Amino acid sequence: MERKPTDIRQEEIKSAVLSIIFRDGLKKITTRNIAREVGLSEGSIFRHFNSKKDIILSIMDNVINDLIESLREISLKDSPPADRLHDYLCKTVTYLIENKGITILLFSEASYENDPEMISKLNYIFHSQRQLAGKIVSDGIALGIWNESISVEDFSTLFMGIPTTLNIEMILNLDKFEHLNFCKRMFDLVLKILEKQ
Amino acid sequence: MERKPTDIRQEEIKSAVLSIIFRDGLKKITTRNIAREVGLSEGSIFRHFNSKKDIILSIMDNVINDLIESLREISLKDSPPADRLHDYLCKTVTYLIENKGITILLFSEASYENDPEMISKLNYIFHSQRQLAGKIVSDGIALGIWNESISVEDFSTLFMGIPTTLNIEMILNLDKFEHLNFCKRMFDLVLKILEKQ
DNA sequence: TCCATAAGTAAGTGTTTGCTTGCAAATATA
DNA sequence: TATATTTGCAAGCAAACACTTACTTATGGA
Numbered sequence: 001m002e003r004k005p006t007d008i009r010q011e012e013i014k015s016a017v018l019s020i021i022f023r024d025g026l027k028k029i030t031t032r033n034i035a036r037e038v039g040l041s042e043g044s045i046f047r048h049f050n051s052k053k054d055i056i057l058s059i060m061d062n063v064i065n066d067l068i069e070s071l072r073e074i075s076l077k078d079s080p081p082a083d084r085l086h087d088y089l090c091k092t093v094t095y096l097i098e099n100k101g102i103t104i105l106l107f108s109e110a111s112y113e114n115d116p117e118m119i120s121k122l123n124y125i126f127h128s129q130r131q132l133a134g135k136i137v138s139d140g141i142a143l144g145i146w147n148e149s150i151s152v153e154d155f156s157t158l159f160m161g162i163p164t165t166l167n168i169e170m171i172l173n174l175d176k177f178e179h180l181n182f183c184k185r186m187f188d189l190v191l192k193i194l195e196k197q
Numbered sequence: 198m199e200r201k202p203t204d205i206r207q208e209e210i211k212s213a214v215l216s217i218i219f220r221d222g223l224k225k226i227t228t229r230n231i232a233r234e235v236g237l238s239e240g241s242i243f244r245h246f247n248s249k250k251d252i253i254l255s256i257m258d259n260v261i262n263d264l265i266e267s268l269r270e271i272s273l274k275d276s277p278p279a280d281r282l283h284d285y286l287c288k289t290v291t292y293l294i295e296n297k298g299i300t301i302l303l304f305s306e307a308s309y310e311n312d313p314e315m316i317s318k319l320n321y322i323f324h325s326q327r328q329l330a331g332k333i334v335s336d337g338i339a340l341g342i343w344n345e346s347i348s349v350e351d352f353s354t355l356f357m358g359i360p361t362t363l364n365i366e367m368i369l370n371l372d373k374f375e376h377l378n379f380c381k382r383m384f385d386l387v388l389k390i391l392e393k394q
Numbered sequence: 395t396c397c398a399t400a401a402g403t404a405a406g407t408g409t410t411t412g413c414t415t416g417c418a419a420a421t422a423t424a
Numbered sequence: 425t426a427t428a429t430t431t432g433c434a435a436g437c438a439a440a441c442a443c444t445t446a447c448t449t450a451t452g453g454a
Binding site: 199200201202203206237238239240241244245 | 400401402403404405
Binding site: 024025026027101104107108110111112113114119122123126127150151154155157158160161162164165168169171172173185186189190192193197 | 224362
């Protein structure tokens with residue numbers, strides 16, 4: 001059989017997991033199915049990961065490296081806060097649409113396994129998102145653009161609801177979901193909260 | 198052994214499921230564990246429900262009867278829309294806090310099993326909530342109290358994000374979560390979107 | 395009092411699960 | 425070329441799972 005180095009196989013395995021979820025649902029993520037999807041024997045999967053849990057943890061690391069780091073870049077830019085907030089939201093929405101099912105995988109596995117390592121990684125992802133969004137709002141307030149009486153904490157909570165609702169809507173009616181201009185529409189709504197009256 | 202009629206046992210079983218989730222996590226909901234929690238043999242569980250799936254479906258029915266019907270009542274009241282929206286939000290928040298883990302159970306099971314019956318019930322729950330919130334907003338606009346240029350659809354999406362975020366926060370840091378005045382604070386924020394400028 | 399029915403149990407069933415073992419062969423390094 | 429390491433596979437492991445079976449016993453209406 002064809003042989004490939006571990007780092008390549010690891011990516012193939014993680015990608016297989018996401019394909020299976022999207023096509024067949026969460027229940028079908030078994031080491032047998034993953035092996036078949038990659039085109040390896042089941043035993044080989046355990047050459048490249050110590051456990052099934054490690055595969056999920058590694059997928060979480062991908063989310064951190066891809067999504068969170070992009071959001072961090074946007075949040076720390078010099079551009080006007082309104083532009084940043086808009087980009088931030090659109091980046092999140094795009095990522096979720098392009099990686100359908102990834103957050104439900106993360107939340108389901110974490111709450112299913114009740115595993116501290118998973119919960120901790122999820123915590124990092126969630127609270128990074130919150131904190132980075134909060135920074136943009138703080139900047140806007142500091143610049144005198146936005147209403148200084150708004151609680152940054154509370155706004156961030158509300159803001160975080162947008163991607164999570166998007167996720168749920170995608171689970172419930174994948175096909176019907178109308179994401180045209182979704183981020184722009186949501187952005188216009190939340191801007192009303194921030195603007196000085 | 199003590200014998201009880203099916204309808205009593207069914208409630209005991211459903212209640213046991215929720216206790217197990219809260220105490221031990223989703224993975225521990227096995228028919229063995231449920232039986233032990235109720236104090237029955239595993240076989241007896243199947244006297245009262247045809248399958249494990251039916252237990253979850255029945256819990257979903259409880260959510261529909263308890264939460265959704267309360268929300269419907271609030272939504273259809275005659276009181277001022279702002280009062281109704283506030284009550285609506287607080288009712289949801291209270292329910293989620295008192296029934297910790299119930300929504301993650303529903304979403305996880307539905308997306309894990311990928312079962313049409315479960316997805317359909319979840320759809321009903323989610324879209325009822327959306328629609329009932331939307332009605333309050335429509336009423337407010339019709340009465341000339343709120344900004345008529347706001348999209349009721351988009352507002353409802355944003356509004357639905359509040360309970361879902363609450364859920365996630367509760368999974369991630371159950372103990373630390375500060376829910377004092379949570380609903381009031383969120384209500385004040387979203388009111389800024391609705392008010393005429 | 396009789397007896398159908400409902401509610402209980404112990405001891406299984408087959409299947410699926412994540413993972414291991416023992417060994418072969420490809421690849422990299424000396 | 426010699427050898428150590430890595431990658432692969434087939435077969436199989438124990439444990440866990442939802443659920444069934446065969447049988448017993450309590451309950452309640454005729």
